[in-house]
Amino acid sequence: MRTLLEVELDTETANRLITDGTLPKVMGGLMETLKPEAAYFYARDGQRCATFVVDLADEAGIPSLCEPFWLQLSARVKVHPCMNAEELSTGLGRLGRASF
Template sequence: MRTLLKVTCQVEASNKAVADGTLPKLMKSTAEKLNPEASYFFASDGCRSAMFIFDLKDPSDIPGIAEPFFMSLNAKVEFSPVMNAEDLQKGLANGGTLK
């Protein structure tokens, strides 16, 4: 399922992670693990943040994705199912009802 992962890092923990090299390593390993179709890095509410759009193959993968962010960056982690324009068109073509 196409999924949006949003990570919002706690400032003090992410400052330390930048200084000791943990942050770039964690972002790189996450990108390698998820093979996202897109990834973005930005400031949100004054915090370092990242978004990855990727295919979540199984919900049991969530802890393995989230725990490094919780443990290393004291981060808030959110997973949301998302659609691209093609998915939306397909859903609306069905009259917005389940098959």
């Protein structure tokens, strides 16, 4: 299941990891584990943020998806199932007019 993961890093934790030089290693490890389809890093409302698009086998994978960000980065995490345009088209095709 394609999943959008929004991550907002805790400023104090991120500052410490940047200062001691470990943030690149932590993020590299997370990227290696997640193997995201896409990854974006940006500032939002004055906070360091990232968005990842990952493949999640099922809902039981949510804890292993989120825990590393909570434990290593004290991050806020939002998880959203999502789809690409082709998947949306397939889903809409399944609706049929009789559904309404």
